[in-house]
Amino acid sequence: MQGTPKRPRRAPAPAPEERKLDPERSRRLLLEAAMDEFSEKGYAGARVQDIADRAGLNKQLITYHFGGKEGLYKELGRQWLRREAAFNDPALPLDQLVARYLEEAFADPRGTRLNAWCGLAGAVPEEDPEDLSDLRRRQAEGEIAEEIDPAMAMLLCVSMVAAPATMPHAVRRFFGADPDSPEFREHYADQLRRIVRRLAS
Amino acid sequence: MQGTPKRPRRAPAPAPEERKLDPERSRRLLLEAAMDEFSEKGYAGARVQDIADRAGLNKQLITYHFGGKEGLYKELGRQWLRREAAFNDPALPLDQLVARYLEEAFADPRGTRLNAWCGLAGAVPEEDPEDLSDLRRRQAEGEIAEEIDPAMAMLLCVSMVAAPATMPHAVRRFFGADPDSPEFREHYADQLRRIVRRLAS
DNA sequence: CATGGTCTCATCTATGCGTTTGACAAGATC
């Protein structure tokens, strides 16, 4: 739909010295490239040819290593689940914890965006109900007001951390700033901390 | 094989009551169906055949009336812009205003979802920077704390109103409830009001 | 009954994914 049907540029140079038979490296490159492509265009919009181009590899390798587009996608999902767990640091105040997640999302929004695509498409593998015990503890300790459902606090944090990556147009409209600019990021992080602090009693 | 003159079989007199030439009705049905399809699967995932099926019309009519898939999509966007403006009621307290938007989003999440698809795909037509003067007034009147950027308040409201429609998986994970159930909706509306009230000084 | 806007059917073209084929390179095995 949007204008130029241009393909992503091929990965830099062939890097001749590194040019070996290295299935592990190929897998890695393909997963990286797939992350780029899928997070950018979603599953339906992604093109295996473009993924191969980004990786600088032959598209046939996608079939060879992952059994096709869908296999690659699912592998990404599996990887995401593996990495997602255990980032929470119970010792940190909630506002700082959220700020850290935000930093993460700014540094690499691909996971965030991929998740958003999945949610919209309704294609979420199946996840266990989130463990909210930590949030409940925080509530007991006064970081979250009694009147607020910890689930609501959680959703708020997740939504607001994701927003700059998933709703860049809204950011531009409301803030009149480039979502990628350092100034905006700093401002947003500061504001988000204030919001989170306001969840406290 | 030359020709049996091939008179297309006459339709077996189907439901003559509704059987008319009514371009306005066709347009309406197609736009309705397109809203369903696009909001459900996004632009790349949508299928013109499915739109036609939903509308109960011939898919060629999409080309005829709108010049194709993209034309239909853009028409939807135009319609959205037209309807979106002027829903704000300055007299209402902020929390109630947001609750009203939420009600709207619950009743028909298609606009919300369509917007989310657009944002992710980066295909946003072009929107003027939002008018935040009303929010600034609310800030001056104490509905929003001085330390909070009205743009941030706006983004929070929009995000949280949209969340149940755009992140149903997150809702299920965090709340352990069906995003479509009346119980959840009531609970969520209540919680959102509390959150918004906490933006006040 | 001639006309023009509306609609249908069959077809066309492009694209995307996957597969096949055939060649080659590097290790491993004998």
Place this chain on the structure above:
DNA sequence: GATCTTGTCAAACGCATAGATGAGACCATG
């Protein structure tokens, strides 16, 4: 060293599908 196995590339093909097109039928109206 000969041979086998695995990883990689390139080009081409098959095949389904999606979106668009063309020719003509239908219908209302003047």
